[in-house]
Amino acid sequence: MTHTPYPESFYAASANPVPARPELQGDVETDVCVIGAGYTGLSTAISLLENGFKVCIVEAAKVGFGASGRNGGQIVNSYSRDIDVIERSVGPKQAQLLGQMAFEGGRIIRERIAKYDIKCDLKDGGVFAAFTKKQMGHLESQKKLWERYGHTQLELLDQERIREVVGSENYLGGLLDMSGGHIHPLNLALGEAAAVESLGGTIYEQSPATRIERGANPVVHTPNGRVKAKFIVVAGNAYLGNLVPELAAKTMPCGSQVVATEPLSAEMAKSLLPQDYCVEDCNYLLDYFRLTGDNRLIYGGGVVYGARDPANIEAIIRPMMLKTFPQLKNVKIDYAWTGNFLLTLSRLPQVGRIGENIYYSQGCSGHGVTYTHLAGKILGEALRGQAERFDAFAGLPHYPFPGGELMRIPFTAIGAWYYALRDKFGI
Structure with a gap:
């Protein structure tokens, strides 16, 4: 079978050492297959294992291969649409x-880092930076709302x-959230994987789920094995493909571009972000x-709808930086x-939930670092029969993209163009 390595990134190059993990071979039985x-x-696995469930995870590539190991590494509170919406x-x-x-979500991350001694460069403090008076007005409202x-x-x-706090002339003001912060995202994922294994869970890498056999005892099929479980948790997000067609119709993968500079001198680093927020x-x-x-600047942005890999990421991000x-x-x-x-x-x-025993969480829409940690906890609660918090999320309306799969990329790109113009002219 093809071995899928981590894509090249600063995170992959500076990852903590990891054990070799097996590919799934043959038949396995468990309480929950993630x-x-x-x-x-x-x-989800940590939450379930801490409460006595038997859990295994099947992963198409490697732990943290997707957004979890490639994101901007920022602990940002709330959701992609705020509580007022x-x-x-x-x-x-x-x-x-x-x-x-x-x-x-941010509290769960900090608790896990402390409990399982995860080395991932945790630093406290996150800033929302405003260019215009209108944006400052939004931040004032956000502060009141969150309080x-x-x-x-x-x-x-x-x-x-x-x-x-930011060595740039561009901003009119901002909002500092001291419970925000940042981490090395891949090392956080690797530390959580070690926690899963320390609790008795098993992780199979290079083992993509190819089919889910639904029924009273669902079975997850991989190229060389099968997992029979009481429950399945679908946690593939933007890398799930069409494994569960009814989930794919209501979402769209999008790409975000990130660069990391060479290590900066201590003076230069301090001049950019004096408090390291x-x-x-x-x-x-x-x-x-x-x-x-190690004092590099990580800088990201530049959404690509439909998740194509752009030819020259540096050409997109460097001018913004x-x-x-x-x-x-x-x-x-x-x-x-x-x-x-x-x-x-x-x-x-x-x-x-699909049927009685297939649970899912997806579509963080760019706010995934904190939300995913909360999602794991509420999925764990739901499988233990405590569904109030799960139901609060499950009750949110899901909408398919207008025009179906064919139209979702142009539709969203037009929306993004409109908002980019609004950003540009401060409307």
């Missing part, structure tokens, strides 16, 4: 539950204050950046890569 060893699958579209009880959960749900580690930054701007098509443990930090004009880019996230039309995650 499809996908990214954050959603790993978090949820409040307008669902009832007060459901909104209250979802609002309370909006800040839980209403008990989230208090927030500070509004005026123009003078944001210059103290991570940053994302407030545009619809946003840029995000942070420093790594230099617009933010012109002082980096002579700095070399050491790594450039792309990774896919899964977009839903509502920009809210999709959680649910």
